[in-house]
Amino acid sequence: xxxxxCLVCHDTTGxxxxxxxxxxxxxxxxxxxxxxxxVGHTSRQSCxxxxxxxxxxxxxxxxxxxxxxFYPKRNxxxxxxxxxxxxxxxxxxxxxxxxxxxxSVPVTEATQECEVCHTRTPHxxxxxxxxxxxxxxxxxxxxxxxxxxxxxxxxxxxxxDWSKAGDKTREPVLDKYGMPDYNWKKGEFRWKESAxxxxxxxxxxxxxxxxxxxxxxxxxxxxxxxxxxxxNDPKSRITPFKIMKGVQAADAENKYLLVPHLFxxxxxxxxxxxxxxxxxxxxxxxxxxxxxxxxxKYTWVETRMHWRIEHEVMPAEMALSxxxxxxxxRGEKTCNRCHQDxxxxxxxxxxxxxxxxxxxxxAGRDVEDLIGSTDYIDFKALGYEGDPIIHGGRFKKxxxxxxxxxxxxxxxxxxxxx
Numbered sequence: 001x002x003x004x005x006c007l008v009c010h011d012t013t014g015x016x017x018x019x020x021x022x023x024x025x026x027x028x029x030x031x032x033x034x035x036x037x038x039v040g041h042t043s044r045q046s047c048x049x050x051x052x053x054x055x056x057x058x059x060x061x062x063x064x065x066x067x068x069x070f071y072p073k074r075n076x077x078x079x080x081x082x083x084x085x086x087x088x089x090x091x092x093x094x095x096x097x098x099x100x101x102x103x104s105v106p107v108t109e110a111t112q113e114c115e116v117c118h119t120r121t122p123h124x125x126x127x128x129x130x131x132x133x134x135x136x137x138x139x140x141x142x143x144x145x146x147x148x149x150x151x152x153x154x155x156x157x158x159x160x161d162w163s164k165a166g167d168k169t170r171e172p173v174l175d176k177y178g179m180p181d182y183n184w185k186k187g188e189f190r191w192k193e194s195a196x197x198x199x200x201x202x203x204x205x206x207x208x209x210x211x212x213x214x215x216x217x218x219x220x221x222x223x224x225x226x227x228x229x230x231x232n233d234p235k236s237r238i239t240p241f242k243i244m245k246g247v248q249a250a251d252a253e254n255k256y257l258l259v260p261h262l263f264x265x266x267x268x269x270x271x272x273x274x275x276x277x278x279x280x281x282x283x284x285x286x287x288x289x290x291x292x293x294x295x296x297k298y299t300w301v302e303t304r305m306h307w308r309i310e311h312e313v314m315p316a317e318m319a320l321s322x323x324x325x326x327x328x329x330r331g332e333k334t335c336n337r338c339h340q341d342x343x344x345x346x347x348x349x350x351x352x353x354x355x356x357x358x359x360x361x362x363a364g365r366d367v368e369d370l371i372g373s374t375d376y377i378d379f380k381a382l383g384y385e386g387d388p389i390i391h392g393g394r395f396k397k398x399x400x401x402x403x404x405x406x407x408x409x410x411x412x413x414x415x416x417x418x
Contacts, residue, residue, distance in 0.1 A: 007032075009047070012040040020263060044070055044080065047087040054102075056186070059154045062102070063195065063242035064311040068153035075363075076153040078315040090117075103206055103241075103308035104225050111204065114142040128335060129350045139394065141202065141239040144377065145319040147309045148355055149194045150242055152365055155179055159190035160246035163300040166277045177366075185262070185274050187247075194365040197240030197309055199377045201229030206306070212292055214255045215301070222250075222303045224257075231383030231394060238377060244305040249283065253295035257303075261285035314355065321354025324376040328389045337389065 007016045007026075016035050017027045026032065048070055055061035072081035079085040091100045091112055100112030114122070120137055123130040136145075150156070155177040165187040172180035179191040205228040209215060215222050229236035249258040260282035264272035273282035279298060287294040323329050328337075335347040357371045375387070385391035 007035060007039070008050075009042050010039040011035055011046065012043070013038045014045060041086075042088050043086055051087075055157065057157075059151060059156045061104075061157070061244060061307065062311075063150040063156040063158075063307060064147065064309050066151075066154035066156075069311070072153065074315060075318065077312050079313060080311075082315065100310075102310075103227070104208075104305060118142070127350075128339065128345060129353070139237055141237045143309050143313065144197075144199065144238050144240050145354075146313050146316075147197070147240055147311075148314065148318075148320045148324070148376070149360075149365070149367060149370070150197055150240070150309045150312060151192060152194045152312060152360075155191040155193035156195070156242065157189055158192045158195065158243070158245060159188070160186070160244070161188040162186065162249065163247045164188040165273075192366075194360070194367045195242070196370060196376075198243050198306075199238050199240055199382060200227045200306070201231060201233065201236040201382065202227040202239035202308070203229045203233055203236040209257065211259065211290060212256055215250060215257065217250060217252070217255055217299060217301060220302065222257075222301050224303050224305045226304070226306050227308075234395070238382060240309040242307040242309060244307055245302070247300050247302050249279070249298045250301045251283075251287075251295050252297040252299045254293060256292070257301075258283045258294070258298060259286040259290050261289065317353070318355040320376060322351035323374060324354065325374070325379075326351075326387055326389050327374040328387045330374065 005024075008018075013035055016030065019025055019027050048065070048067065051062070052058060052065050052067050052069060053060070054065070059066035068076055069080055074082040079090070091098050093099070121134040122137065122142070123133040164182070166184060167182075168184045170182055170184065172182040174180055175191055177191055177193050180189065182188050207223070207226050207228055209222065209224045227239065227241065229239075249260070250256065251258055260273050260279065261271050262273050262282065264275040270276060271278075271281040271285035273279060276282075280296065283298055284294050284296070322334075329351050334351050335345070357367045357373070360367045361371065379386055379388065384394075
């Protein structure tokens with residue numbers, strides 16, 4: 001943060017730029033007087049110039065942020081595209097302390113949640129569906145339903161193998177999204193557009209491997225970040241994540257992750273990897289800068305990072321419907337498993353209200369594998385015995401009987417299990 005000056009955030013000309021090798025100093029050729037006379041409020045442009053490029057490129061690490069959010073459509077993000085929100089409308093600031101942060105980094109100033117504006121009961125109607133959706137909010141994060149896919153505006157990187165870097169003869173191949181599978185500086189990549197999240201219990205805290213922490217080199221995968229939460233924890237909610245997979249270097253003797261020196265400082269720099277393609281020299285220089293010893297021996301390890309899905313919030317009509325998650329509601333029995341049939345309620349319309357992956361595909365999204373999907377968030381993987389409508393929720397029992405319904409599930413009168 002010490003390299004972020006006033007103009008980084010408050011320049012409105014779009015011309016302010018840092019010099020890559022000048023330790024945070026601006027490009028010498030800039031007319032700083034002209035830029036200083038045009039300072040103003042922050043915007044999606046000033047924030048996004050940095051934050052949309054996390055990982056060194058557009059939408060690389062953040063699966064829910066890309067340059068499309070400069071001028072998004074409503075279906076890309078309902079807040080920014082539908083209501084022209086600026087970043088500061090949600091990330092409120094006091095004394096230059098900005099609320100909100102990525103789940104990959106510790107809390108330094110303040111957190112930010114949907115409930116700050118929408119409350120814990122955000123569904124304002126008084127019908128049957130609104131009642132149950134508000135009950136869902138006790139167990140499910142807002143974006144679980146309102147961001148059923150991420151990277152739907154631009155493809156995001158989901159695999160990054162640094163061990164393959166250094167081959168200047170390898171020609172990159174473009175995938176079906178037009179994205180390259182290789183760069184000699186950074187290694188091998190895979191990309192995904194309109195990706196289905198991975199769901200996990202999350203109570204607002206993350207386990208992290210930070211620089212210098214020892215890791216198990218024999219483990220098949222090193223989780224650099226993973227959510228803290230549990231099925232039986234009342235403060236945990238089902239939350240969507242992007243999993244950033246990759247391969248990176250670790251010290252074979254000190255057993256911690258390594259930081260390489262990549263970008264040459266000047267013409268005489270003989271340690272930068274992008275100049276000399278020597279990992280040992282790059283690790284020695286990088287770790288010296290980090291203040292940690294390098295043994296001189298490195299190995300490659302597979303890693304995972306959980307990145308919480310925060311943006312690209314879909315409008316209500318594109319949220320997950322009941323039947324996307326609850327397979328039991330695809331039969332003849334729906335709301336009338338528990339409620340009496342009412343002529344003024346179209347139960348089928350209620351439970352199917354939500355996103356249509358066929359329409360998303362027709363609009364050009366890569367979601368063919370999601371058409372007709374159910375058990376969308378995978379209840380068993382989250383610790384449930386199965387569909388909670390049939391097997392019961394985490395903490396509550398429904399006083400139902402012993403009669404099996406027509407579709408083979410226990411309906412009225414079954415005493416649900418914990």
